[in-house]
Structure formats: structure tokens, C-alpha cells
Amino acid sequence: MSDVAEAAEEERHAPDEVLLGFTRALRASGVPVTQDRAHGFLAAVAAVGLGDRQATYWAGRATLCGSPDDLARFDQVFAGWFDHRDGLPRARPRETPRPATAHLLPEAETGAAGPGDDEDVQRVAASTSEVLRHRDVATLDSAEKRRLDAMFVRLALRPPTRRTARHRAWHRGDVDASRTLRNSLRRMGEPGEIAWRRRGTRPRRVVLLVDVSGSMSAYADALLRLAHRLTQSARANGGVVETFTVGTRLTHVTRALRSPDADRAIVAAGEVVPDWSGGTRLGETLRVFLDRWGQRGMARGSVVVVFSDGWERGDAALLGEQMARLQRVAHRVVWVNPHRGKAGYAPLQGGVVAALPHCDDFLAGHSLATFADLTEVISRA
Amino acid sequence: MDSVADVAARLRATGYLADDELATVVFLASRMQRPLLLEGEPGTGKTALAEALAQTLDLPLVRLQCYEGIDASQALYDWDFPRQILHLRALEAAGSVDSDEAEKSLYDERFLLARPVLAALRQAPAVLLVDEVDRADDEFEAFLLEVLSTWQVTIPEFGTVTAPEPPLVVLTSNRTRELHDALKRRCLYHWIDHPGLDREVEIVRSRAPEVGEQLARQVVSLVQQLRVRDDLLKPPGVAETLDWARALTHLGTTDLDLESAAATLGALLKYREDADRVKAALDRMLSR
Numbered sequence: 001m002s003d004v005a006e007a008a009e010e011e012r013h014a015p016d017e018v019l020l021g022f023t024r025a026l027r028a029s030g031v032p033v034t035q036d037r038a039h040g041f042l043a044a045v046a047a048v049g050l051g052d053r054q055a056t057y058w059a060g061r062a063t064l065c066g067s068p069d070d071l072a073r074f075d076q077v078f079a080g081w082f083d084h085r086d087g088l089p090r091a092r093p094r095e096t097p098r099p100a101t102a103h104l105l106p107e108a109e110t111g112a113a114g115p116g117d118d119e120d121v122q123r124v125a126a127s128t129s130e131v132l133r134h135r136d137v138a139t140l141d142s143a144e145k146r147r148l149d150a151m152f153v154r155l156a157l158r159p160p161t162r163r164t165a166r167h168r169a170w171h172r173g174d175v176d177a178s179r180t181l182r183n184s185l186r187r188m189g190e191p192g193e194i195a196w197r198r199r200g201t202r203p204r205r206v207v208l209l210v211d212v213s214g215s216m217s218a219y220a221d222a223l224l225r226l227a228h229r230l231t232q233s234a235r236a237n238g239g240v241v242e243t244f245t246v247g248t249r250l251t252h253v254t255r256a257l258r259s260p261d262a263d264r265a266i267v268a269a270g271e272v273v274p275d276w277s278g279g280t281r282l283g284e285t286l287r288v289f290l291d292r293w294g295q296r297g298m299a300r301g302s303v304v305v306v307f308s309d310g311w312e313r314g315d316a317a318l319l320g321e322q323m324a325r326l327q328r329v330a331h332r333v334v335w336v337n338p339h340r341g342k343a344g345y346a347p348l349q350g351g352v353v354a355a356l357p358h359c360d361d362f363l364a365g366h367s368l369a370t371f372a373d374l375t376e377v378i379s380r381a
Numbered sequence: 382m383d384s385v386a387d388v389a390a391r392l393r394a395t396g397y398l399a400d401d402e403l404a405t406v407v408f409l410a411s412r413m414q415r416p417l418l419l420e421g422e423p424g425t426g427k428t429a430l431a432e433a434l435a436q437t438l439d440l441p442l443v444r445l446q447c448y449e450g451i452d453a454s455q456a457l458y459d460w461d462f463p464r465q466i467l468h469l470r471a472l473e474a475a476g477s478v479d480s481d482e483a484e485k486s487l488y489d490e491r492f493l494l495a496r497p498v499l500a501a502l503r504q505a506p507a508v509l510l511v512d513e514v515d516r517a518d519d520e521f522e523a524f525l526l527e528v529l530s531t532w533q534v535t536i537p538e539f540g541t542v543t544a545p546e547p548p549l550v551v552l553t554s555n556r557t558r559e560l561h562d563a564l565k566r567r568c569l570y571h572w573i574d575h576p577g578l579d580r581e582v583e584i585v586r587s588r589a590p591e592v593g594e595q596l597a598r599q600v601v602s603l604v605q606q607l608r609v610r611d612d613l614l615k616p617p618g619v620a621e622t623l624d625w626a627r628a629l630t631h632l633g634t635t636d637l638d639l640e641s642a643a644a645t646l647g648a649l650l651k652y653r654e655d656a657d658r659v660k661a662a663l664d665r666m667l668s669r
Contacts, residue, residue: 037566040415044569047412048385048405055385058405066565067556068420068572164450181462185487188480189469202450202518240519242558254559295614296423297516297557325614 138218159203159239203239283318312351320354397433421573424618
């Protein structure tokens with residue numbers, strides 16, 4: 001008797017219930033199993049034979065998974081469910097990282113943060129929100145942070161555009177032979193007005209690589225908030241923004257940031273990123289990005305923005321090499337450093353020195369005002 | 382195709398070696414009439430599978446190559462305007478033109494240029510290969526989803542074309558971006574990995590019979606070593622292995638040595654940096 005049938009026997013459950021229970025366990029582990037996928041799974045198992053454990057396994061991989069990450073989780077849960085039914089994997093088999101909402105809790109020290117370098121006499125005259133716009137986000141207390149979060153809504157990204165291979169109707173330009181002929185066809189073959197066309201435009205993809213290592217931890221929350229805003233406003237204009245976090249490893253967080261609600265999106269992103277406040281191996285994670293995504297198309301012709309302070313623990317030469325690769329593939333590479341806007345900053349860290357020759361823009365990124373400048377740079381790219 | 386083993390045997394007969402998991406997925410795709418979504422590194426045999434399927438089922442293979450900006454008119458149909466104009470002129474020359482009649486005859490099947498998706502629906506049963514679907518954009522994915530759900534397309538001047546039976550659809554993706562979940566849910570998913578040493582030798586022997594056993598082993602073991610290195614920009618796929626083995630055979634090589642390997646490396650590695658790195662290590666790798 002097969003494992004699956006045995007499991008069903010001892011639990012006195014119908015096989016379908018065992019299988020559906022498995023899909024629920026899979027959903028709890030983070031694989032997006034929908035109702036129709038679960039039904040497809042049952043149909044597939046019925047087609048290859050319920051008694052065959054191996055075939056059940058393959059049928060499940062084909063019907064319930066949609067990406068290599070899903071496959072890895074599927075293997076874990078499958079082993080747990082059909083081998084020893086008591087040792088089920090708990091929901092979210094990962095360590096829960098630092099919750100991204102930590103700043104919403106009242107902090108022990110009330111924000112007696114000293115004024116940033118970029119504040120001066122105008123603070124008296126200007127409205128508080130204008131001051132907040134220019135404050136370094138790392139120096140804000142929790143109440144100020146909350147106010148600033150609400151101000152992110154004003155950031156809007158017009159996606160950068162590129163020319164397309166396809167033509168659009170236009171009132172001047174090149175002769176559009178097929179439309180001209182079609183028009184004359186309407187008039188039963190009488191030649192008439194000539195139709196013109198020109199190349200159309202499409203939004204370019206924007207790729208954000210956000211460093212979430214220890215030295216950047218004060219900015220991680222604001223940067224993810226920025227990424228969320230860019231993702232949302234680009235989508236409203238038909239553009240695409242893809243976001244990855246880099247640190248000791250590369251994590252694709254685009255899906256989490258698609259949620260329209262900012263706080264919810266950032267918590268969701270926080271749950272998928274395993275390496276908050278770890279070390280920085282920027283060169284290596286950049287290479288993984290290029291190998292797995294960038295070179296194949298994600299970075300091709302797109303605007304790539306790297307948010308990092310360039311404190312590279314790894315090999316700076318590797319970082320330089322990978323940045324060179326990135327520049328060869330991308331349309332434009334922008335490096336955003338939160339320390340750049342501060343007095344006395346000079347780009348001396350090994351990582352920055354190695355990377356700078358391969359960047360098209362080098363910008364500050366420590367306050368809402370600098371973020372607004374960044375969106376402008378991206379739009380014009 | 383009536384069982385998983387049967388699928389594997391039939392694919393093998395065409396020279397395509399599928400492992401059990403892939404055979405299972407193909408069997409399910411034909412049994413459940415669901416499209417098959419293949420993801421994996423370039424050169425792992427995603428496109429070749431569609432070709433092998435068409436060959437073994439003796440069905441026409443209709444290929445739709447996706448690219449950025451592809452839209453429904455390049456995937457579905459278009460009208461042949463110049464020929465329609467000529468047709469009209471011919472009608473006029475022949476005498477009086479009844480405009481209703483003329484209009485009807487204009488939008489005749491003769492002047493319909495069937496693009497791949499329509500061609501596959503009309504020729505069904507057929508194998509429809511949608512290659513590199515990740516390079517198309519969201520709108521096109523939505524369009525594709527519609528066709529793959531209903532197996533019919535509507536042409537305003539002409540009517541609705543419905544496939545007598547759904548074509549077997551194979552979509553391939555190199556994962557340059559995540560496909561929309563709605564499309565993935567329609568499909569059966571399979572990730573194709575690089576084969577192990579013995580299987581790859583088998584593939585070389587079956588796809589390129591002119592390559593000798595000894596050379597095939599040497600070539601494949603070197604390629605396998607290259608894939609575990611992590612400093613290559615583009616690790617070679619099975620397609621590159623085959624190219625390289627064939628190139629060496631053309632030069633009359635039966636035993637891989639440093640000289641012949643270095644001379645033909647261009648068939649295997651497509652980046653200068655990769656070639657330099659491998660050349661430096663070739664000596665050590667061959668002596669293993």
C-alpha cells in the first residue's frame with residue numbers, strides 16, 4: 001500500500017482531504033496556492049494515480065508551484081506532510097525578521113535628535129512639513145517619522161520612456177502604407193489622403209536595488225517606503241518598477257510592494273527579507289542579480305538605481321567588475337548614497353570608489369527632498 | 382499518449398531524453414488540456430521539447446517568438462491590404478461592382494494572414510510553442526491568457542474561430558521577469574535543470590551521433606566542471622555542449638587535448654571574460 005493511501009488510512013480521511021490538507025499546509029508556508037490551483041492538483045493526482053507517491057509529488061510541483069522558490073518550499077512541506085504527519089512545518093518556516101513597523105511603537109528616548117546639518121535659520125520661518133522634507137530620515141523620532149510617511153504620497157514617478165519598434169498613427173512623420181491602403185479600401189479603392197506614422201513610446205523598466213545591511217538600517221524603512229511609492233505611482237502610469245533588497249543575499253520584493261497600502265506592503269516585504277541589518281556583500285549579491293535576472297532581460301535597457309553607502313565588506317574589485325557589467329546592460333545606472341548630502345562627505349569608501357566610474361548619476365538620498373530629486377532623475381533618464 | 386512511461390519512450394524515440402518528472406508534466410498537460418510553462422536556464426532544451434512533441438505526435442508545430450512590444454496583430458491575424466486592393470480593381474475591370482457583394486468578397490479567408498496563434502487554432506490539433514513569453518509585456522500576457530482559456534478568437538469582419546480541439550501549448554520563459562500569476566495558474570509549471578553527467582553524455586550521443594563516445598565523455602565532464610564554477614557570466618547549456626562537441630568532431634578530434642579545446646572554445650563560451658578565465662584553467666581541468 002502506498003504512503004499516501006496509508007496516511008489516509010490511519011487518519012481515516014478521504015484521500016482528497018489529505019491532499020487538500022497538504023495544499024493548506026503549503027499555503028501556510030508561503031506558496032501562493034489558490035483555489036483553482038488546488039483543484040488542478042486534485043485533477044492531476046487523479047490523472048497520474050493516487051497510489052503513486054512519486055507521481056503525486058511531480059503532479060504537485062507542476063500544478064501548485066510557479067517559481068523556483070516555490071519548488072524549494074514545496075519539497076519541504078511535501079516531506080513533512082507525507083512522511084511524518086505530526087512534524088508539520090510551522091507557518092513561515094523562516095525566522096521572522098525585525099518587524100518593519102518597529103518605528104510605530106513609542107520609543108524609550110523621546111526624539112531629542114539634534115538638528116541635521118542641512119537645517120538652518122529657515123526652520124523658524126518655514127512650515128514644519130517643509131523642514132521635515134529636508135531632515136535626514138535617520139535622525140527623526142517616531143512621531144516625525146509618522147508625519148513624514150504621510151508625506152510620501154506626494155512623490156510621483158513619471159516612468160522614463162523609450163522608443164518602440166512599432167509605429168503609431170500621427171499627423172506627420174513617415175508614410176503609413178498599410179493604413180493608407182486600408183482607408184482607400186473603404187472608398188472602394190479610390191486613392192485618398194495619405195496616413196502618417198511615427199515610432200511609439202513605451203515606459204522603461206526601473207529596477208531598484210536597496211541595501212538593507214547594518215550600516216544602512218537607519219534608512220531601510222524610508223527606502224522601502226520610497227520603493228513602494230515608486231512602484232505604485234509607476235503602475236498608475238503604466239510603468240514597471242522591480243525592487244530587490246541586497247545585503248548578504250538578494251531578495252525579490254516586488255510582489256510584496258504591489259500592495260496599495262504602504263504599511264502593509266512594507267511589513268510584507270519585511271517578512272520575505274531574511275538578512276536585515278546583516279553585513280554587506282554588495283559585489284556578490286550584484287553578481288547574483290545579474291546572473292539570475294539582470295543580464296537575461298530585467299536590467300536590459302532599464303534604469304537601475306542602487307541605494308547603498310558603499311561600505312563593502314567583500315571584495316571592492318568584484319563590486320567594480322559587477323558594476324561595469326551592470327552598466328553595459330542597463331540604459332542608465334544611478335547610485336544613491338544617504339551620506340552624500342551631508343557636510344564633509346567625500347566618496348572614499350572602497351566600494352564607492354570602485355563603483356563610481358560605472359555610474360551615470362551619483363545622488364544623495366537621506367531626506368524626502370532628495371527622494372523627490374531622485375524621482376525627477378529617473379523620469380528624465 | 383496514454384501513460385507517463387509512454388510519453389518518455391516516445392520522446393526518447395525522437396532523440397529527446399526527458400526525465401520522469403518532465404514526462405509526468407507533459408502527460409498531465411496533454412491529459413488535462415492545460416498549457417505547459419517551462420522555465421529554466423537558456424540552452425536546457427525548453428524549445429527542443431516542443432519540437433520533439435510535435436514530431437512524436439506528428440502534429441504541425443506553430444511557433445510564436447515573443448519580443449518586447451509584440452501585440453495581438455502580430456500574434457493573431459492581419460488583412461492583406463495590397464491584395465484586397467488588387468482584388469477590388471479586378472472586380473471593377475470586370476464590370477459593375479455591387480458594393481455589398483464586393484465588401485463581402487474582400488474579407489474572405491483568402492486575404493486573411495493567419496499569424497501563429499490563429500494558425501495554431503485553425504490547424505488544431507497542433508503544437509503551439511510560445512517562445513520566451515517573459516519578453517512580451519503585460520497586455521500581451523492578458524491577451525494570451527484569454528486565448529488559452531477559451532481556445533477561440535474573434536475577428537470582427539470575419540467571425541469567431543474556434544479550435545476543434547485545443548492545441549498542445551508549450552510556453553517557455555527565461556525568467557527575465559516574473560510572469561503574471563493569472564497566466565501561471567492556467568499552466569502546469571516545470572523548471573528544467575541542467576542534466577547530470579551521464580544523462581548529458583546520453584543526450585550528446587543521441588543528438589549528435591557522429592561524436593565519439595570518448596570525446597562525448599571528455600566534453601561533458603569539462604562542461605559539468607564549468608557549470609559548478611561560479612565566476613562565469615554565462616555557464617554553457619546543453620545546446621552549447623552539443624555545439625562544442627560537433628565543432629570538435631568537424632576538426633577530426635577524437636581525444637580532447639589542450640590545443641583543440643582552446644581553438645574551439647568559442648562554440649562553448651560567448652564572453653571574452655569567460656573564455657580568458659577558462660583558458661587559464663583549461664590545463665588543470667583536462668588533466669582530471
